[in-house]
Amino acid sequence: MHPHTTWIVIAxxxxxxxxGSVVASVLPIVAHIVxxxxxxxxxxxxxxxxxxxxxxxxxxxxxxxAALRTGMDYALAHGADVIVHFDADGQxxxxxxxxxxxxxxxxxxxxxxxxxxxxxxSNVPALRRAVLQGGILFTWLLSGVKLTDxxxxxxxxxxxxxxxxxxxxxxMAHASEIIDEIARHGLRYTEVPxxxxxxxxxxARGQSSLxxxxxxxxxxxxxxxx
Amino acid sequence: MVIQILITLIAIVVAxxxxxxxxxxxxxxxxxxxxxxxxxxxxxxxxxxxLTDRIAALLQVGRGADAIMYLSLxxxxxxxxxxxxxxxKTEQLVTLLARAIALIDTDSKR
Ligand SMILES: Nc1nc2c(ncn2[C@@H]2O[C@H](COP(=O)(O)OP(=O)(O)OP(=O)(O)O)[C@@H](O)[C@H]2O)c(=O)[nH]1
Ligand SMILES: [Mg+2]
Numbered sequence: 642m643h644p645h646t647t648w649i650v651i652a653x654x655x656x657x658x659x660x661g662s663v664v665a666s667v668l669p670i671v672a673h674i675v676x677x678x679x680x681x682x683x684x685x686x687x688x689x690x691x692x693x694x695x696x697x698x699x700x701x702x703x704x705x706x707a708a709l710r711t712g713m714d715y716a717l718a719h720g721a722d723v724i725v726h727f728d729a730d731g732q733x734x735x736x737x738x739x740x741x742x743x744x745x746x747x748x749x750x751x752x753x754x755x756x757x758x759x760x761x762x763s764n765v766p767a768l769r770r771a772v773l774q775g776g777i778l779f780t781w782l783l784s785g786v787k788l789t790d791x792x793x794x795x796x797x798x799x800x801x802x803x804x805x806x807x808x809x810x811x812x813m814a815h816a817s818e819i820i821d822e823i824a825r826h827g828l829r830y831t832e833v834p835x836x837x838x839x840x841x842x843x844x845a846r847g848q849s850s851l852x853x854x855x856x857x858x859x860x861x862x863x864x865x866x867x
Numbered sequence: 868m869v870i871q872i873l874i875t876l877i878a879i880v881v882a883x884x885x886x887x888x889x890x891x892x893x894x895x896x897x898x899x900x901x902x903x904x905x906x907x908x909x910x911x912x913x914x915x916x917x918l919t920d921r922i923a924a925l926l927q928v929g930r931g932a933d934a935i936m937y938l939s940l941x942x943x944x945x946x947x948x949x950x951x952x953x954x955x956k957t958e959q960l961v962t963l964l965a966r967a968i969a970l971i972d973t974d975s976k977r
Contacts, residue, residue: 677969697973701965711966715973811962866952 648721650712653729664692677708706815755795755835878906
């Protein structure tokens, strides 16, 4: 087996207080990290570079979906064999990267999706849990793929999957879109349990549950018009 | 009578606006001509109620005014849809550009 090059792609928006520690927690495990600063109003770019990541910046704010795409393009251009999406807000655990990557290295999957609901004792707040269940049902109806967690930003893609999947949804609807793409291209996928930490920081900055309806609308619209 | 004069005035203003927009290079020739023809047609229709009544009979709706209402509603929905799709397309182009710029910038820095 030839040595694999894994790249971590982190989309970050106004995360200057957190991005440094997130990069620092990942670096000992994976040396190649690219942070895409989505035109933050703070110093996310500088903080990411100072922590030792590659960092690039969008000239305007485009959203997490677009930032992940840019990061993946960067990683692919630098020879990535495996790409891992990782959140900038400290909700993911870098010690779990190896579990997310493993099915791809073993050749059993093209894409691995993290699931907080497969993890025992996860502390998902009740409202967030309800909204996420809605997302799971929605994705199943729309794409015919039954997962335990559809809106988890922790995932790993093989080079082939990263080149195949087309993300057109700039903002948060990209999570549903990725799953739709898995179904469309018949990619091999699997879920692994991951921890999502809900802290005051993440809750204050995270998605409002109301936003979920808008995201569903965007996804439906694009399905109808494409 | 009042409504006919009012609509005619509106038609003239909008048509003139289309021409000045065209002069300032803010509107392409085809849509300018399209708008002018559209407003001339509206003006003709409001001054010739017989014509709209005949269209109404053809479409099998009661009155001429109703026929106009239905047709304009359809036209508005259609235009709305077109604008929406165009907007989406523009957004995708902007995205493409912005992402390309982000990646070019790194090439020159590293
Ligand atoms: N590039 C980019 N990234 C964003 C944007 N908004 C959020 N992010 C990043 O996306 C990641 C997840 O964002 P959150 O808003 O926490 O979404 P989430 O984790 O799915 O939802 P929560 O359960 O509420 O935490 C973080 O790393 C953010 O920095 C944006 O507009 N552009
Ligand atoms: Mg979050």
